[in-house]
Amino acid sequence: MPVPQWASSGLPLFIFLFFVVFLRAQGTYWLGRGAATGALKGDGHSGLIGAIARWFNGPVPRRGAELLEKWGLLIIPLCFLTVGVQTAVNADAGIVRLKWRTYTLAMLPGCVAWSIMYGLGLLAVWVAAIGAIAGSPISWIGIALAVIILASWLIYRHSHPKAAPQEVLTCEESPVSAQ
Numbered sequence: 001m002p003v004p005q006w007a008s009s010g011l012p013l014f015i016f017l018f019f020v021v022f023l024r025a026q027g028t029y030w031l032g033r034g035a036a037t038g039a040l041k042g043d044g045h046s047g048l049i050g051a052i053a054r055w056f057n058g059p060v061p062r063r064g065a066e067l068l069e070k071w072g073l074l075i076i077p078l079c080f081l082t083v084g085v086q087t088a089v090n091a092d093a094g095i096v097r098l099k100w101r102t103y104t105l106a107m108l109p110g111c112v113a114w115s116i117m118y119g120l121g122l123l124a125v126w127v128a129a130i131g132a133i134a135g136s137p138i139s140w141i142g143i144a145l146a147v148i149i150l151a152s153w154l155i156y157r158h159s160h161p162k163a164a165p166q167e168v169l170t171c172e173e174s175p176v177s178a179q
Helices: 010-041 047-056 059-079 085-095 100-120 122-134 137-159
Strands: none
Touching: 010 085, 010 100, 059 085, 059 100, 085 100, 100 122, 122 137
């Protein structure tokens, strides 16, 4: 599938990716929040629904909300640098009923980082680095290729410098005017 011209690179791509991740994260937050609200409505019931409702209204989600309120500005944007954890953190923010304003302010830097990572293709490098740290041989190969490409590019740039602009001498600096 071809990429639309307006979203192929540059600022339009970053803006598009920002709104993609912003809407996805907000949707996940509101799904979590809706799940928590639905469970709380079952508080007077017995059985599984009542147990879930009592859990949502209990000390664990309250403690989670306190932690997210206290550390949310660190936890939430950092989750955007991961693969797989991001959805859980965003849903948990809704489940523990983190204030929408606090959540949104905390997720904005993460959305910016995510759009830059995807826009520049850095996510593949990041995933390879994390995989290599975890011991994946394929990730080590990916990191080695990235290092080789970067080193080759730097060597090429060093051996083929751009022509330096010629200095322009004024009449006072000219060797002819000094005689």
